[in-house]
Amino acid sequence: MAKQSNKTQSPRRKQQKSVAVSPAKLQGRDQDIVLIDQVIDRIHEGGSTLVISGEPGIGKSALLEAARHRARESDMTVLSMTGVLAEVHLPFAALEQALRPLMKEAVGLVPRQRSALLAAFGMHDDMATPDIFLVALATLSLLTESAARKPILLVADDAQWLDEATYEVLAFISRRLSSDPVVLFVAMREGFNRLFDDASTLRLRLSGLSDADAERLLDSHAPDLSADLRSRFLKEASGNPLALLELPRDRRAEDARDATWLPLTERLERAFSARLTDLPAPTRMLLFVAAENDGTSLHEILSAGEAVLGGHVDVGAFTPAIAAKLIDIDEGEVRFRHPLVRSAMHQAADLATRQRIHAALATIVRDQLDRHLWHRAAATIGPDDELASEYDAMATRALRKGAVAMAIEVLEKAAALSSTTRARSDRFLRAAELAADLGQPELLDRLLLQVDFDQSDTIVPVRIGWCREISLSPAVDDPAKVSTLIGFATQARSEGAKDLAMNFLWRAAQRCWWSGASDEVRKRVLDAANRLELPEADPRLIAISAYVEPLRRGHEVYNELQGLSEIARGDPATARILGTIPNVVGAFDLGTSLLAEFTATLRAQGRLGELTRVLLSRSWAEMETGNWIGAMREAEESALLAEETNEILWIAGAAIVKAKLVGMQGNLDQSEAYAAQADRQLLSVGANYMRVLLQISRGVSAIGAGQHWKAYEQLKPIFGPADAVFVTGIEFLGIADFVEAAVFSGNAEAAQNIIDEVERLSASRPVPWVETVLHYGxxxxxxxxxxxxxxxxxxxxxxxxxxxxxxxxxxxxxxxxxxxxxxxxxxxxxxxxxxxxxxxxxxxxxxxxxxxxxxxxxxxxxxxEYMWEKLTPQELHIAQLAADGLSNKEIGARLFLSHRTVGYHLHKIFSKTGVTSRSGLRPVLASIIHPER
Missing domain, CATH: 1.25.40 (Serine Threonine Protein Phosphatase 5, Tetratricopeptide repeat)
Known part of the structure; x- marks a missing residue:
């Protein structure tokens, strides 16, 4: 990567190399190597992910080196990254390390993908914040494009220490390798809460060597041990290969009588640090510098060592450390032979020494701003407001890269550097808001506990309230929370924070919709919003009107939506709010076009989190407007993306849409299977609004089957104020079904009461869908x-x-x-x-x-019956895009798939439909007609 000033870069100048280890020398790992060979041998059948886990020193890295050796023998491209604890603050550092050999091919990426990747690596700042998923898609595109010419083994060692951005990219591509000749091998320590949770991921947990293998390994490396020491090392090592190799090298082994009760990790660290006493002082200092440095550059380490020692040091000073098997030097890089060596060196250096080292490194890496600041902060004791301000700028840069987790860490450090309570609290609160957005409640609590303020700073409790609010889903069934939010809005308004006040009221309105607040509470929300005297075109004000009075203000909102649709096209923030409104008031006809435009924008930006929710809203709107094929397609994609982002609520919502669709098509068993899935998922998240939609889907399926009494029983709870499922203000979504079920089951009077109530609540002219429903009733x-x-x-x-x-x-x-x-x-x-x-x-x-x-x-x-009905929703989507003339690469960019995966699906499409080319798809798909609109 080219050096550029004022930009965070990975400090590594070339891809790390590992010490070559022949697979034949791995004692006791024959079956594990067989598994690795099988995965590599099957690469032309499709990619896969293998996660290797185990305690430190158990042999994970050695197996990865065996995999590299096997891959090179098979003429595969090998790309590697290694997580380093000192580099977790550098977003995309490990990813850049692995992709460096492929970066010449980045010129062929889709423009937004290329820009996102280059911005993530600090190569230019020509775009707004790159969504992590857009960077991930660019990575997937690079890998699969290269793999089409030569299969790839991608290795990630010590994944527990990968920077968060790189880890998320790996998790993304791991789920998309099934059709490409790319194999991902990941090694991580046990006990770290990082999971590659795709069902197809292979897992290998390494245990200790058998007694016989442990004895053979120890005897081959330390043949002259006394019987007593041999027995002791075998017992202490418990089959751990690194311990069997390193413990005998500890000169103090015979005197270390307390070693038996120490954890093995500490015992090994002691074994490594014990070798320091035999090393010359300059060598020890260089090891300390290497341990504190967040890079591997030999030049950096020598330069910083000279600054600390106050004299010239040459590369020969490393020779004793190499002889002691603590480090290796290869082509200008210094690498510890094991992460525990680095840990041991860090602990062996006293605090004053570490500070001098960081001060020296801060001077050496001055042209790499973020690294410079990290070292400068590590060398600082006490407050430093100038440095804290520079950290604020670093957090902004991190957010521009989409590295939210890093921005939180930076702001937390900036808070620690702040000299005033107000500045410290402000930074902790900004970090807390980001933690809330990330959905990390434990981190949020820890940050908020550090906020300290006096009684005169009255806005702080309001900001804390906002952090708590946005960490929760508005779908949580808690109507009482609405009054609290109104109170916070009033406080924010009194402090002049009108924008924050409106945000509180917007959330309050959402909670009214989701949990069924009373008419009085709804009126309070609307009155409070009007008192803010914001422009009438503020999308939040329109949204509040929709959410608190969907029937009475529906037509008014309908007209405002039409007027603002043009603004929404160029303003993602406005589109984000307006996109939630149409379904709320029953304006499904407006929703389809508005949500389609918003979907296209989110796809281009790679914002999968928001895309998940918008696709779900769009699927419901398309279902009501007759595009059932599109509705199923959007629901399927929403469910897949929701699984990636672990959004249980949206997974359930997609299942409800699918339950209603297949139920209306007469597949009752599949409909109930989807409904049961949604039922289970909603147990953990509440969300009565979703339960209303679930009851509607079950009710309409029963009507289609001619079971009107059953449908009546399914639908009655959503219209009964005393029922747990009832939610005020949204029951009108099931009016047509309830009236039909009631009339044909002998309960017409109940239906008449509902129609009368909805007419009472509605404006003189409802939106077209509601008006049509009322005529039907x-x-x-x-x-x-x-x-x-x-x-x-x-x-x-x-x-x-x-x-x-x-x-x-x-x-x-x-x-x-x-x-x-x-x-x-x-x-x-x-x-x-x-x-x-x-x-x-x-x-x-x-x-x-x-x-x-x-x-x-x-x-x-x-x-x-039509040929296209044999296709799955995803296959149908790909077929339609292919028929429209999009290439595999363009389809992949749109659907967050590799172009090879698209080709795999097209092959299945051709097989199912009997056509042999893209041009043959158009006649097959011509039979997909939408009812006249």
Whole structure:
């Protein structure tokens, strides 16, 4: 990587090399090497991940070197990275180390991916904050593009010490290797809470060597031990290969009578540090410098050593340390033979020595600003406000790289350097806000406990309240929390923090929606927002109106959304807020276009966290507007991304959408399987709003099966204020289903009460979807002589935007006409609804339409089956993009897949559909029609 001033860089100048170890020399690891060989031999069948875990010294690195040896024999490219505790503060340092040999190929990346990767490595600052997932996708693209020419082994040693950004990238690509000749081998110590949790990940936990293997290893390296020492070392080592090799080298072994009770790690560190006494003073100092340095550069270590020692030191000073088997030097790099050696050297140096070393290193690496600041801070005792301000700037740089975890660490250090309580508290609070966004409650608590303030600083408790709030999902069922948030907003407003006050009220409004606050509390939220006197076009104000009074203010919000859609296209922050609103008020027709644009923006930016939620909202809107294929596709992708980001709520939400879709299509068993999955997941997160949607999905599935009494029982709880599932303000989403279930199960009076209540709460003119639903409900409830006017009103132009709802209206209207002995008139609406249901594959309703047509005197053809229906949602999505002319690389960039994975799916698509080229897909997909809008 080119050297540039004022930019964080990895201090490594070349990819680290490991000491070559022949696999044949690994005592007692034959079966483990067989597994490694098998994984490498199968690489042309697709990639995989192997995680090797175990205690320090158990042989993880040796097995990785065996894997490198095997890969090179197989003519594979080998890329390596090693986590180093001293480098965890350098975002993407380990990733840059591994990818350096491939960076010439970065020119071929999609522009945003290339920019994100170069910005992450400090090579330029030409873009806004690169989302970690965009960097990950760029990494995946580089790997798979290179692997298409030559298979790749990617090795990550000591993964417990990888910087957080690199670890997240590895976790991302690990889940996407199944179709590419890329193998990822990861070694990490036991006891570290870092998991590669993909179900396909292979795991190898190393245990100690057998007694026989341990004896052979010890005897081969220390053949002259006395019987007493031999027995003792075998017992202390407990099969640990590093201990068997290193303990006999400790000159003090015979005198170390206390060693038996020490943990093995400490015992080994003592064995390493004991060798210091035999080393010349300059050599010891150079080892201390190497231990404190966050790089491996021989030049840096010698320069800093000279500064500390006050005289010239040459490379020969390292010779005794090499002879003592503490370090190796290779092409300008100094490497400890094991991380425990570095740890031992660090502990052997006293505090004053470490500070002098860091001061020297700060001078040596002055052209690498972030490294310079880290060393300067390590050399500082007590407050230093100038340095604290520089750390603030470092945190900003970290955030620009998407390294949020690093920014938190930097701000925490800046707080420690602050001389005033106010500055210290401000920095801890800023770090806490980031921790809350990351969803790390333990870190958040630790940061907030360090916030200290006096009674005059009244805004601090409000900011603490905000940190606590954003660390929780607004979906948590806690209506009482709304009043607390209103109180915080009032305090923020009194301090002049209007923006913070509005954020509190925006969250309060969300909680009203999710947990069903009373009308009084909702009014308080709206009144408080209006008192802030913010511009009427503030998207949060529009959102608050939608969330607290979705029916009464729905039409007003509908019009405002139309006016702001253009602004949202160029403003992601506005789009983020506005994108949540359409489904809340039932403006699904607006939601599809608005959410589609927002989805495209998030894809381009690689922001998977937000994309997950937007895809879920979009899937519900598409379901209501008749694009069921798109709805299933978005729900599937949302679920996959939610699993990656561990968002249980959105996994459950996607399962609910899928349950409703397949239920409406007549697959009751699969519908209930999805519903049961969502039920289990919602147990841990609450979210009554989701439970309302779940009951609606179960209810409409039962209606399709003709089980109206069962549907009534499923839907009744969402309209009963005393029921645990009831949530005020969102029950209107299930009105059509509840009325139909109630009417056909003999409970029309209950349905009439609900219709009356919704009409009371609604504006004089509801949004089109709600208006159509109300017409449908009135038509089903009306006396025979009055029903037709409601049917005709419901079948107005607005209903065309909602095909399934229109189909149900037409089915009910055709049935009503037939019962009025107007069979000839009934046939036209029945034909139309049949065609709508066939296009949607809503077979239960399509079958019912055919029955009604037969009863009216007209036979009906069976629904045609289409070739594309054999495809999974993901395959269908890829097929549509390919038919639109996108290349495999472009499809991969859009769907966060490698181009080889796209090719794998296309091969399956061609096999299922019988076509042999992209051009053949368009005729197959032409049969995918959306009902006329």
């Amino acid at each position: 009135r038509a089903l409830l009306a006396a025979p002589e009055n029903a037709e006017q409601f049917f005709l009103s419901g079948l107005g132009p607005a209903s065309v935007r909602f095909p399934f709802l229109r189909g149900r209206l037409l089915l009910a209207y055709g049935g009503w006409l037939r019962r009025q002995r107007r069979s000839t008139d009934a046939r036209a609406p029945l034909r139309e609804c049949r065609d709508i249901f066939d296009a949607l594959d809503a077979s239960p309703w399509g079958d019912r339409a055919r029955e009604e047509l037969r009863a009216s005197g007209e036979s009906s053809r069976r629904r045609s």
